[in-house]
Each structure stands twice: as C-alpha cells, then as structure tokens.
Amino acid sequence: MSSDYEISDDDENYYVDDEDMIDGTQDDDEDDIDMDTFGDDFKVASKSKRKSYEIDYESLSQTAVEELMQSDVDHICGIFGVEASTAALLLRHMSWNKERLIEKYMDNPTKVLVAAGITVEEPLSPPAPIRSHCSSASASSRRPTRSASKLLGLASGSKSPKSPSFASPPLKATRPPKSAPFVCPICYDESPDLRPLALDCEHPFCSGCWIAYASSKINDEAEHTIRCMAETCALVAPDAFIRDLLVPEPGAPAGDPAEEAANAATWARFQELLVRHFVASNPNLKYCPYPSCTNTVSCPAAASKASLITTVPIVSCGARGIGGAAQMSQSQQLSIGLAGKEHKFCFGCSIESDHRPVVCGAAKMWLKKCEDDSETANWIKSNTKECPQCMSTIEKNGGCNHMTCKKCKNDFCWVCMGPWVEHGTAWYSCNRYDEKGGVEARDAQSKSRASLERYLHYYNRWANHEQSAKLSVELYAKTEKKMEDMQITSALTWIEVQFMKKAVEEVEKCRMTLKWTYAMAYYLAKGNEKELFEDNQRDLEKAVEDLSELLESPIEAENIPTLRQKVTDKTVYVQKRNEIMLEDTATGFLEGRWKWNAAIEGFDVPEKTEY
C-alpha cells in the first residue's frame, strides 16, 4: 500500500490541481450511476435485510429532535394545564424524566415550580420599593457568608428604582418606569432610552446587560439555564424571554449588524444547547460527535449497558464531511481525511469511529493499553533486561557485565543473567550460557518478555492497518490518476474505470475491520474459537493484501482488461471475506461464543488466563 513507488512530485501536483475530482457533491451523483451500471459487477447483498453486525437506528436532524421535545412539552401541558414555556422549564429541571416530574408535581406543584425556577419562593411583597438585591433576605441558611449582604445597599440600593409596578405583564416588564428614571444596577447606565427588562421576580436590568449576561452564559459556559442576575434570585428565564433578547422583533429598527449577527448566533447556540441537554438526558439518543454536526442518532437497541456485550452499535448520523457554520475548505477537509466521510461513530462508547467487530468493552481496554505502553514497551524490549531476582527493569549503559541491581542488590551477569558468584574470576566474559542458574533466570525473564512480545505482535499489526488507513487519502489521489491514465490508454469510459475507486474504498473499509480484529484477538482466550477467528482474519488479510497489490501494480495498456477483471473479482471476494468476518464475530457475540483471557467490562471474569 505505502510503497514509495509512485510517490513523486508529479503525483503531488496532480493531487493538488485536481482536488475537485474528489469533491463530495460530484461524487454523490456518480455513486448513483455506479450502483445502476455496476450492479452486476459488484454483487452486493440486498440492503434491505439487516445483517447481524448491523443495528437498527434512526438519524434525526436538530429539527426532528426539537419536534420530539415539543411532543413531550405538549404532553406535560395537557396533564398539568400549564403554559408550554412552563412545561419546558419543568421538563428540563427534571432532565426530561416525565414520570418523575408527574409524580413530583402531583405531590407538590409549588415546590417543583420553585425548584425549577419558574415561580418565586414567597408571594411577592407589594411592589413598593423594589431593591435589586431584595432576595437577600431569603439567602438563609444555605450560605452563612451571605449574612452581610444586607449591608450591600451601599452600592446599588439607594439608587434602585423605587416606584414602578412591574407586576402586570408576567414576562415582558418592558414598560419604562414613569416616575423615577431607571438606572440599570449593573452598568449604571441611566439614559432615558434604556429598556429595562425583568422576569417574574421583578428585578429589572437593562437589555444590554441581559444580552451580555445571557451571551456569556450560553457561549462561555454552555449553560442553557439562564437565571435572573439578581443576587440569590433563582428564577430561570423562559425561552421566549431569551428569544426576545437575542432576536429583534420583525419590523424593529435595524441595529448594529455585527451585534445582531452575534446575537443570532447565540440564539442558535442556545437552541442547540437545549437539544443537547434533551439528547443527553435520553439514553436512546446520542449526539453526533463530529465537529459542528448537529444531528442526533436514535438507537433504542443499544440504550442499555447490557446490550453492549452482544452488539457493537456502530451508527451514522446521516451527514457527511464537515458542514454547519464552521465551513472548512475542501482541501482542509481532505488533509484531515474527513471529506465526504460518513459520520460513523459508536453509540455505545466514546470511540468516534467504526470499531466492529470488537465490542466496546474490549475496544476501550485495548485503546487504553495502547495509550499506556506501545512505544515505551518497544523501547524497553530492545534496550533493557529485568533483574532476575526482583524483576526491576535495568538499562545497561556502560561498564562490565557484573551487574548489581540498585534495588535488591542482586549480583548477576548481564550476558547469561545467572548469579555472578558462579562466574568466579571470569571478568568481562561469560561462557556459561547453559548452566542451571542462568537458565532459570532466563526462564523467568522470558516469561515477562513473552507477554510483552505477545502484546507487540498484536499492536504492530493493529498500528500497521491504522497507518494504512491514514494513507488512504493518498491512495485515493493515486487511484484517481490511474483511472485517468486508463481512460487515455484504453477504450474504457469514465464510468467503466470506477472499479478502481470501488476497490480502494473496499480496501480501506476492510483495513478498519482488520485493525480491530487484532484488538479482539489479543483478548480472546486460546481455543478452537480463537483459531476459527484467526482463520477468518487471515483469509481477510490475505485477500486485502492481494487486492492492495493489484491496485499498486503498474498500468499497461494491453493488460487493462485483465486487470479490470482481476480487480473486480478480488473486490467482490474481499467484500465477502469482510462480511464473513463481521457476520461470524457478531453472531459469536449473540451466542456468547467468545471467551476472553482478561476481564472485559460487562463480561464474566475468566477463570484462568490462557493466551
């Protein structure tokens, strides 16, 4: 795959010039044609029947999730007879757990309404002098340090608006006070065109401060619960209030365009946060982890932890590439290998790619292990030995072969690992390889080394496939060039050379499978089942390497028809081997056939450890 052959400057230039060859939109159209024209070349099993390694799921757009939220809200409205905004706040407060909300609300509606920040704790005192910090009296036992805040009037109290009755319209207390001029207690602005706004608690602040505050909560803290700014006031701003802040009313005089754009972005972010909160509260849903993607996947079949020992819930949110606000150029996307890629991720764990066939528990354990010790282990293996007595790892960086362990003070010979006393005066040389002491010491050492070697065996193959998959961007570019050449040197049309691209796609897909089979094999307990697994793995690997080689072979005009036949046949074969690998492993999980050599999350702990 990655032989130096063909990586020349010419190829690089070609690749850069013809970026749009790999343009996502163009590809989509072409794929459709492919399916029709090449339906016979690639006998893909019909997509309608779900395979055992696939899982039922549905991808939802942000709007679709908002509809789900709305239906929950409507449900609650119907039961409690409250307004939609109240129902939404109640549900959010209870993390969208309808049953618990209904139970608690039926028990004591006032308590729930107060806890959710919808109504104030005590009935409001007559709206005489409203002090911006009036709630400090209710600070109460929770925070003893607050006892001083009554003195706080010095800063703002004397200047607080004294008269206006903000009582009437519950949400929009936008009426400017008539008697005393309004002074915002936050920015101290007192200009007459200020727009004071307050929630039901009637703590007025100017709209500018409200916007700054809400923007800071939403953008900097990713917080969707925007509470009143007054000290200790726990009232939560309903969505309509936030919308009125951030979205100018139709027909309103146009403000600063940059500011309006920023506010619109904040409003969009707020809505996204609400959806994210809903998705996070529902075990059947998961938010797409790809950058700036706002889709959600619904997969009830993988909602419980228990399901993860029998299935590998790899899902795709339906979007491709990087979309949304953070538009990246095509070349940027290509450079990180995301152009036109499906957003595939695991519903069951945090791995953001396809880790079939291995289950989440084993995949996570493997990644953790690789993170911990791959490179270090490599170095240790080639540069150190362990003290035969205490097994401390020792690096010899000079001196004679008489070693004294720093830790246990054991004297031994670096060459044969036997005790030094048996060496007598034979300094600087060791001819005692087969003597008993040395054999024993080497035995013990070889055991620990064997486990390391075993790990490295699997790790190297894993890493190799990962590396190859990373190089696939390059391979795609190279293949595009070959397809071009073929059209020039032979009578094949553009559509007819698509078999090359299909083959590359298949190779990349299978390398992903192969990569994870090594993680799986590392944890599989020795036995017939493992042997069968490794047979399947070997067959797939052999097929993939053969196809890779074919793709790399030079193009000669007279060979093209044969090559096309060979590649097409091999692609179908590889596809089948991959199906078998995935299918058999998935069936094995359903049957509970796989036995592990380590304790994998969710599975029984194996009785004996045999590799």
Added chain:
Amino acid sequence: MASISVRRLSKELTEIKSEGCPVGITLVKADDFSTWWFTIEVMGESLYQGEKYTLQFRFDSSYPISSPAVQFVVTDGHTSPIHPHVYSNGHICASILGNEWSPVLSVVAVCVTLQSMLASCKKKERPADNDRYVRSAPENPKKTRFHYDGKALSPIPHQYWI
C-alpha cells in the same frame, strides 16, 4: 463590554470616594480599572481582632457580568488570614466569587461579605487540603473550581478537569 466595565467601576469608585467605605474597609489603591487593593479588618469581638489584611481585586473586561478575581495579598509582608476558607496563598473559597456571583454585587459588597466571613469564624485554621491545593493552584483563583458545600471544601484546579 469594556465600556460597561469601565463605566461601572468608575461609578463604584466615585461612590466609594464620596460616601466612603463601610467601617473596617479602606481603599488602598485604585489607580486603574484592572487592579484595586483594599484593607479589611474585623470590627468588634472576633478571632481576628486587631488584625488587618489586604484584599486584591482584579477585573477584566467582562466585569460585572463575570466575577472579579479576588484574593488576599500574601507578598511584601502581607499575609492571608488563617481561616477554614482561605488558603495560605491568599485564595478564597467563597461561593459568591464563583458560581453564585451575581452582576449586582459590587466591590464593596464583596469586601463586606468577606469581612463577615472572617467575623463569623469560630476557629482559626487553614482548609484541610491547604498544602495540596497551594502546591498546584493556578495563579488566578478564578481558574479554580471550588466545590462549595459549607463543610468540606475541595477545590478542583482546572488542570485536573477532563
């Protein structure tokens, strides 16, 4: 935003200068709108009688929407009071400086709250995890997420957050 913070701070400063600070609180310096120093002492009967501490406020352009960085000064001969919510590096674990900050609180209100925090102290001692925290504490106390529960205080410095 910058204009709001400057307008607000100049207003606060004018008020301090015209009306004075509450008893026990003195403005030491406020030469600019980024750092202010106050001294506070506890009046009346308390464990801190006769002791005087220096408080430092640092403001950024998002003040008063976000809280100022407040700590006791512990350099140049100043020390921090021995108190279960005050670390030896001057950092203070108080909810109003963190998640319960409200934009209506003012600099003087913070001083008064901290003064009463000292006044109500029953036993002079450092927080239980003082040494551990001070060793790894960020320079700016706002970077620490304190966990406020009245009893055990456990600051979680940002760098340990995943």
